[in-house]
Amino acid sequence: MPRFRRYTTIAVRMLALCCLLLPPQLMAEEHELPLLVPDLPPSERTLDPDFFVQLIHLLQTQVSHRVLQGSAEPVSRLLQRLEAGEDACVLGLLRSPQRDQYAQFVPVAPLLPMQAVIRKNEQSALVGSPEDWPISIQTLLDNPDRHGVLIERVYTPALQQALSDAQATVEFIGGAASSQRVLAMLERQRGDFTLEFPAVLQRHYPTAQQQPFISVPLQEARELIELGLYCPRSTWGSYSADALMQASAQLAREPAAIIRLVKQAHGRYLHTDDLAQVKRYFAARRQTPAD
Numbered sequence: 001m002p003r004f005r006r007y008t009t010i011a012v013r014m015l016a017l018c019c020l021l022l023p024p025q026l027m028a029e030e031h032e033l034p035l036l037v038p039d040l041p042p043s044e045r046t047l048d049p050d051f052f053v054q055l056i057h058l059l060q061t062q063v064s065h066r067v068l069q070g071s072a073e074p075v076s077r078l079l080q081r082l083e084a085g086e087d088a089c090v091l092g093l094l095r096s097p098q099r100d101q102y103a104q105f106v107p108v109a110p111l112l113p114m115q116a117v118i119r120k121n122e123q124s125a126l127v128g129s130p131e132d133w134p135i136s137i138q139t140l141l142d143n144p145d146r147h148g149v150l151i152e153r154v155y156t157p158a159l160q161q162a163l164s165d166a167q168a169t170v171e172f173i174g175g176a177a178s179s180q181r182v183l184a185m186l187e188r189q190r191g192d193f194t195l196e197f198p199a200v201l202q203r204h205y206p207t208a209q210q211q212p213f214i215s216v217p218l219q220e221a222r223e224l225i226e227l228g229l230y231c232p233r234s235t236w237g238s239y240s241a242d243a244l245m246q247a248s249a250q251l252a253r254e255p256a257a258i259i260r261l262v263k264q265a266h267g268r269y270l271h272t273d274d275l276a277q278v279k280r281y282f283a284a285r286r287q288t289p290a291d
Contacts, residue, residue, distance in 0.1 A: 031065040033240050034088040035229065038075040051265050052092055055108065058257055062247035082232050089231040089240055096154045103230035104241040108248050109258055110224035110281045112198045112266055112274055114159065115215040116140060119186065126193065127216045134217035140193050141166035149191030151178045158220040159195065168192075180204070187212055197225075198269035208268065215269075224281050252285035 037052045053069070060067040070088055073081075078090045083102040095105045116137065118126050126146075127135050137159065140146055144167045152174035155163065163170055171191070173182050179200050185191050198215060205211035228248075231241040251258050262278055263270055270278075 031239070031243070032068055033063065033065050033243065034068045034070040035059075035091045036070040036078055036081075036088050037072045037092050038078060038090070051261055054261055055258075056091065058251055058261075059108075059244060059247045062250040063243050065243060082230055085232045085234045085237070087232070087234075087236045089229050089237070089244065091229040093228065093230055094154045095226060095228065099230055103232055104237060105228055105230055106241055106244045106248055107226040107228040107285070108251075109227050109262055110278055111227050111262075112269060113218070113221035113223060113225055114155075114195045114197055115217050115221070116193055117183075117186065117196050117201070117213045117215050118193045119189075120212060120214050122192070123214055127214075134219045134222070136219045137162045137195075137221075141168050141170075143168055146192045147171065147190075148193050148195075149173060149182050149185045150194055151182055151196075153178075155195075156221060156223075156225075159218075162220060183213070199265045202265065202267040202269055206267065224277060249285065252282045255279075255282040258282075 035056055056067055056069050075093075079099070081088060082090060082099075089106075090103075091108075093099070093105075095107075099105070116127065116135065123129075127133070127139065140148065141162055146168040148166070148168055148170045150163070150170060150172050152172045173185075175181075179196065182191075182194050183196075183204060186194055195218075196215070201211065201213070201215055205213075229244060231237040231244070259275075259278060259282070263275070266274070
């Protein structure tokens with residue numbers, strides 16, 4: 001009997017130690033997963049605001065914890081909160097090596113890659129006919145007489161390198177409503193070209209008749225871009241990222257609902273070949289075990 005009590009005492013102490021090692025949030029019966037969305041003007045969002053609401057709903061269906069849609073804040077503020085290790089994840093971000101240093105990325109949905117955007121009446125002079133597409137970004141950047149107006153944002157390594165070596169004048173625009181400002185500058189002939197996501201153009205110009213530009217695919221940007229969320233590099237953040245990674249993996253295994261959202265966001269820009277690429281993206285995700 002004393003031996004039994006001794007074993008019981010050891011078991012109780014081990015259980016208490018495990019509880020002490022867990023943060024209070026994880027000891028609760030229901031773990032809350034706040035998802036914050038950048039507070040950008042509707043015309044500035046990469047995807048329609050409803051996309052994020054529906055995406056959060058889809059994630060909620062795949063996790064046992066309660067997913068909360070937190071108050072929206074500027075991107076810069078949300079990144080500061082991530083870096084400070086606050087208990088919240090941020091939805092609607094692109095992956096970058098800098099952000100990977102202080103936060104954990106969870107891929108959720110693909111975007112069509114950036115394209116070159118120019119005024120319609122300058123197509124033949126700048127990019128030729130569609131038979132010549134996709135073009136190299138160097139077609140625009142190697143001309144010192146050209147002026148590009150671009151947003152301060154995350155670019156793929158290939159595009160970032162090309163922009164760094166550009167002979168053309170490249171002006172970067174930051175701050176609120178930067179997409180709207182850049183497109184307005186282009187329309188007013190205060191620049192010759194920009195780079196933008198098709199989903200943003202669809203958001204700004206729902207019909208082709210409304211759009212004063214053409215968008216041209218780039219040789220340096222043929223792969224889909226992953227849109228996802230970041231969680232802080234903390235015990236809470238790791239737990240939350242794991243749960244959301246499992247939810248994202250489950251959506252990839254049965255992707256019909258999330259593919260509908262991607263099609264809705266890209267509208268007329270999502271062609272048959274693009275849709276096939278989106279489907280291949282989710283097929284590849286199904287072959288990759290969730291971390």
